Amino acid sequence: MQRNRFRRTAVLTAIAVFATVLAGCAASGSRVQAGDDAGPPVSGGTLKFGVLDAPANLDPHSGSSYPESLISSNVTDKLTYQNPDTGAIEPWLAKSWEINDQLTQFTFHLRDDVTFSDGSKFTADSVKENFDLLGRGDKGLGIVPVTAYWVGYTGTEVLDASTVRVSFDRPNAGFLQALSLYFSGILGHSTLQLSKEQRAVARNIVATGPFTIAEHVYQQKTVLKRRPGYAWAPASRKHNGEAYLDQVEIDVIPEAGVRTGALRAGTVDAILDVNNTDEAPLRAEGYRIVPQLIPGRDISFDFKTDKFPTNDRAVREAVKLGWNRDALAKTVLTSSYKVSTSVLSSRVPGYSDFSQDLKPDQAKAEQILDAAGWKKGSDGIRVDKDGRRLELALLGIDNLVNNKPAYQLIQQDLRKIGVDLQLNVLPIPDYTAASTQKGRWNVQVANQSRADVAVLEQMYSPQYGNISALTPDNPAYQEAIDKLSALSKTLDSGRRAKAAEQAQRFLLNEQVLTVPVYNPAQVTAAAPRVHNVGYEAQSRNVFYDTWLSPK
Structure with a gap:
């Protein structure tokens, strides 16, 4: 023992x-929490919280979208x-x-x-x-x-x-x-x-958490109710015992401008997915802006290696170098976000900085494509020796305010080097359906929130997610298994850090299986009466410590 x-x-x-x-x-x-200096917490009241997407599946074991996991994080x-x-x-x-x-x-x-x-x-x-x-x-x-x-x-x-x-x-x-x-x-x-099917119904969710699901109207709202007698929170939380709030009403408001308007009008007390252009004005008006970077795998272009033309390493390398990361930071992102410097978020233990390897270099990208036999056609898009165009079909999720603008910026830059990036940026249900269409996409874009370096094995190993579609006849197949499985074989800090660095180098430089874009964040804007706006480690909002000043 x-x-x-x-x-x-x-x-x-x-x-x-x-x-x-x-x-x-x-x-x-x-990562900050708002209103911690506002005095002793007050129990009672209903927090009205506006979100972009509607939760469709309430089963905590299988609901995977952000609004679904937000609910499960508060009831389990x-x-x-x-x-x-x-x-x-x-x-x-x-x-x-x-x-x-x-x-x-x-x-x-x-x-x-x-x-x-x-x-x-x-x-x-x-x-x-x-x-x-x-x-x-x-x-x-x-x-x-x-x-x-x-x-x-x-x-x-x-x-x-x-x-x-x-x-x-x-x-x-x-x-x-x-x-x-x-x-x-x-x-x-x-x-x-x-x-x-029955497990996804609100009234059937029985768990041990500080809230229960009192009401669920799909695409409209979900109401969480404080559970009497709750007394087993983790010791490091701000308090023990029952949650402060009587209820949390999570309202679905798809349009960013409408969410902001609802906050200003007092229809809701706080909103998630704050539009970039609204962050500074809301802060100036006295609202609290509470961001937290999402740990895990950043928003990344994951290449399908079993499909033309992303089966060509030269194409993957050109995409890696062919767009302007500084422009992304200046024109799309706010200070709540970060341009990626690795496939891992900097919030993940084991992260390594690969910013030098990710520096944009369009001249080098063009040289790589030239050497690989990709010649520019009359419309500026390259073709191979058989006349096939350098077209990349991208599948992405329209669930974060920066996604589509970021992909459009990259699309414009890649066109300058002769790459036609065709964007399909869809709402979560449509994305989920489209992602099952094997062989259609060259690039799949998403993030995976998990504050552990094992997220790389989870997503890229052929034994797990195999997001790059490595096949057994690919020379990188077994190497991927070996380098990524090393992440799960030790808890020794030195050996795990070395394995993490090697895994990131393999994905980013040696095989160029992915091109990271930006580290997403959850950004909440809250009225001054809302206190202790917080997140759990994977950046889902948790309302256990949140409380409201009386009106």
Whole structure:
């Protein structure tokens, strides 16, 4: 047992080594909370909160869009908590844990004072039921496993009423952090026995969190209600006990200008997805602007290597060098965001700065294309020796205010070097449907929020997401598996940092599988009476500590 106690200490130490990365971001303004000096918090009231997108799937285990994960972040609790200020993994529903030396077995000691919103008790059986569905799915219920995080899951063993052991057939250094993510929220038995369709219905969501879902009208609003008796928040939160707010009404307001107008008119108290041009005026008018950079994989152009012409490394390299990052910073982004300097956000422990390798150089980009046999046609767009145009079909999500303007700027710059970038920037439901159309897209653009370097294995390894569509006959296929799996094989801070740097270099320079664009942020604007506007570590708004001054 002495060995196990040491193992947990080593894990927490390894995670905390990079804490200055996150703390530095907080100091620079990328993570702040508003109104902390406003005096003692006051309980009561309804916060009206305007958002861009409508949540379609309320099942916390499968709802993946920002508005869906925002709701699940407020109604569910997790076994572990990632401190948004330090990046450290802290106890939550699990009081403590041990990990074996191979990073394949995780033993959790659970709180015994937690209940679900239907009054049933949280126990080790609750964890096993949740984890078996997350790791294995259930065909009869239409539940698919969450494979990106649970590859190699072999099962959860109940050791006693408050102890479980989770096992994998391979090392999983990122597992503790994965358990802090929105999809890992613990659900009650009455929810877990339902079909996929029934689990997405608001009244069927039973969890342990500080809020419950009181009402849901699709494409209009979702109302969260304070749960009486809640008393098991992580120790580093601003308070314990029940949430301060009686209710949170999340209103869907797709147009940025209308959201801003609603805030000014007092129809809502705070808004998310603040339009760039509105940040400075709102701040000048006395509203609080509260940004937080989203950790994980930045907004990136991920190339499909199995499709012409992005199967040509020269094309990928030219796109990497062929557009102006300084212009993006000056004309599209505000100080709430950052131009990418790696495929990882600077808020992720293990981030390395590749800004020198990402410097724009259109002359070099043209030389690369010339050498690869791409000649400019009469309309300025290049063609290969067979007369095929250098056209790239891009699929992106229109869920962040900067996305479309950023892609349009890049489109204009790439046209100057002879690349025709064809933009398809769609709302989340349309994007999700279009992303299943295999073989249609050269470039797929999105970000993945996760404050752990394992996000790179999750997205790019052929054993996981394989977003670059590497095939076994590609020389980079096995190299990708080897370099990305190294991220999950150690919690030693030095070895994991080295593996992280090598993985980023492989993706950005050696194979040019991705071209990062910018680090997105969540930007909230709040009326002065709204206090403690905050985010969890993955930059989802959480309302547990938020309170309102009386009108």
